[in-house]
Amino acid sequence: MHRRHWLGFVLALLSMAALPASAASRAVWTWERDSYAMLESAEEAQGALTFLHGRGIDTVYLYADAFEGRNLISEQPQRYRRFIADAHMRGFKVYALLGSAYLKTERYILPERRRDAVAMLQRVLDYNAAAPADARFDGINLDIEPHLLDAWDDAHREDLLRDMLDVSAEWMRMKQASKQTLAIGPAVPFWFDGIPVRWRGTTKPASEHLADLYDYLALMDYRDHADGRDGIVAHAAKEMDYARQAGKRVVIGLELGDNELKKVTFHHRSEADLAREMAATEAAYGESPAFAGFALHHYRSYREWSQAQRER
Structure with missing residues (x-):
């Protein structure tokens, strides 16, 4: 093996071995096509869980809505029961992932789409x-x-964010009415903390209103380095501080997919780089009761990125 390839192989192994040693939880977003593949194929499910377990992932955000004319959560719930029970046996937590480019669910915040928004969450509560x-x-x-x-x-x-807060309040009312204890939280871009919104008589950053409503935030903190003014730690600072005061939690989301703007993703960096920057972020926030670990975006990008590392 060429010396450069050998060094890359060793670094990849070291980073993979280091990931499970951390105490911080690690989740992965798993979108429509991959989630349905895992639900419909035991081989796909086992391959995915083995891959994720080997990289220290302990939580799967599993898509749980319609895709390509089917809706397995209501039509074939036994597929979810089988996957979740197996994942639980292997030590994973499984969250229902709601939101879809296929369904254009960003429209669900609009008052005229409230029925769709309510039905989407209700299917998971009913399941x-x-x-x-x-x-x-x-x-x-x-x-x-x-x-x-x-x-x-x-x-x-601001009007659109008020619409989002209105539907968020309804979703959390539904959870309370169901008497279920499952944690609910939204994916939120880090820059929401710079948008003041007046809602129900109070003006504060959109991120703070959302933290007040939900159990946790999954902060889309998409940068490829931890330190500096434009780094992961700095962009999470306001959300972490507010969550600590409010008794809420923040999951720090990181991107692995390709992007023309390199600073928003680890796609061009190595697994050793990812492990190092996550460790630096955990060093900054690991003692805070608000820190709930990391979420990686997303499963398919993670697999392709890892495969590319091995082929270098």
Whole structure:
């Protein structure tokens, strides 16, 4: 083996070995196609869980809504029961991932789409109410991003964020009415902390309103380095501080997929780089009761990125 390839191989092994040693939880977003593949194929499911376990992942955000004309959560719930029970046996937690480019769910914040928004969450609550204890979701991650709407601009963003807060309040009311204890939280870009929103008589950053409503935030803190003014630690500072005061938690999300803007992703960096920057972030926040670990975006990118590392 060429010396450069050998060194890369050794570094990859070292980084993989280091990941499980951390005390911080690690989640991975798993989108429509991959989630359905895992639900419909035991081989796909076992391969995915083996891969994730080997990299210290302990929580799977598993897509739980319609895709390509089917909706397995309501039509074939036994597939979710089987996958979740198996994942639980292997030490994983499983969160229902709600939000979809396929369904364009950013529109669900709009008042005219409230029925769809309510039905989306209700299907997961109904599933959990009917499932055996070992096959229930442990939580829900809502990836509903109003900034993807065509109407998002400086003139309309506060109105759209109020719409998001309105539907968020309804979702949390539904959870309370269901008497279920599963944790619910949204994926939130780090820059929401710079947008003041007046809602229900109070003006504060959008991120703080959302932290007040939900059990946790999954902060889309997409940078490829921990330190500095434009780093992961700095961009999470306001959310971490507010969550600590409010008794809430923050999962720090990192990107692995390809992007023309390199600073937002680890795609161009190594697994050793990822392990180092996560360790630096954990060193900054690991003692805070608000720190709930990391979430990596996303499963398919992670596998392809890891495969590319091995082929270098």
